[in-house]
Amino acid sequence: MKQNFTVRHSALDGVEAFLNVAQHRSFRRAAAALGVTPSAISQSVRALEARLGAALLLRTTRSVGLTEAGERFLSRARPAFEELVAASEVARALGSRPTGLLRLAVPPGVVSVLLEPLIASFCQAYPEIEVEIAASGELIDLAAQGFDAGIRMGQFIAADMIALRLTPAFPFVVVGSPEYLVKRKGPERIDDLRQHACMRMRRSDGSIAPWRFVEGNRTVEAIVSGPLIAHDFPTLLGAAIRGLGLAHLPGPLARAPIAEGRLQAVMVPYAITVPGVFLYYPDRRQVLPKLRAFIDHMKRQSTTSDLRDDG
Structure with a gap:
């Protein structure tokens, strides 16, 4: 069945080139800023105009200006593109270093027994990570409710989870x-x-x-x-x-x-x-640095000799 997408394939192609030309009012200076040739910038913008079905730039031998369509496109595209770049930086930071909000779903009894001795030292060791502890007796769907990991007794953890032992049986x-x-x-x-x-x-x-x-x-x-x-x-x-x-x-x-x-x-x-208490999470390949830092910290702080991955 045919899919209808809000953003078509290649819809963003040429936008960065156009924004740079609009900023510098020059293909040559835009090309220098992006590290490509003026010809590449020109071709990219022309392809964008062809997809939109409207001319965005007024070109003469001496200057570059904006058409009415170009002015309107610029007013909407510039803040959207800046937000997209900012979002990319945030995602890149979360994937490259321990930072962000770490959400843990834990039973109330586990907080005082296991987590209180660890949370203070973890927050001091990783000041760019915020820790949110949701103390609840309910069995929570981690992915559906936006949690990075949970802590439960082993008999209540689904077989498809990755489990890290926190206590002996x-x-x-x-x-x-x-x-x-x-x-x-x-x-x-x-x-x-x-x-x-x-x-x-x-x-x-x-x-x-x-x-x-x-x-x-x-x-x-x-x-x-x-x-x-x-x-x-x-x-x-x-x-x-x-x-x-x-x-x-x-x-x-x-x-x-x-x-x-x-x-x-x-x-x-x-x-x-x-069986004991385990930290569990959905997929080893999806572990962001913030969760990996927490796992490593718990391993370092634990006095349990059999602290290990069981998944």
Whole structure:
């Protein structure tokens, strides 16, 4: 089927030549400015006039002037061409050095655990890059929503993404505050959770996530109930620390409160292990310098021995 394009093939040919002739009022000086011959400039402008179907220049042996069509064309073409040149420079800069806006889609829990220690040093190391962090629990289409990269747990990343490991695999742990566990005997088996206030996570698709465990050689999903449903792990973490009930959390998020004595882990033998957290992006060939700089910075700053590309 025939396509109709707003800008026809070769529609810009000759425009730069015409703009230079109009500026210098001379084919010779325009040719010198562009580094070509006067004949080449003349041929280019004549071809442009032929395509437009109107004479743009008045030529005599002593001078060059503009026709009415040339004046009107110049008034519209000059700012448009300058914008096109500026756009080309911006694109060239983004493709040649670390600069521009780096947009990252991340779950809220990842910001404090992984990104806060890195963002300040990254911004200092690359002052021409602005970093925008969109903290959301939703699974985001990076390309459709204009993100350079995302950070997710490995099991939620599509197979066609390039993935860079940020953490080792880690367990999901059941935790409660010492105050809560004084009031109620801590659960020892999966069935014991029926007697406890278990806070839950609502997924981005609207469903309530079950608590998953390992029992022997099989995975078990427990349907629990309790006083709070949240959309992110930090909210569940805060509620658990305040004694509202038990929470099922990523191990790295609960590590510091457990070490500080604000939380206690229970049912440790049943903890399921997930693949870990990854930075992911669509295509290795489309990585602009700003994202490559961020990836390299994370590699340098990481203490994880198995930080690597998995795609």
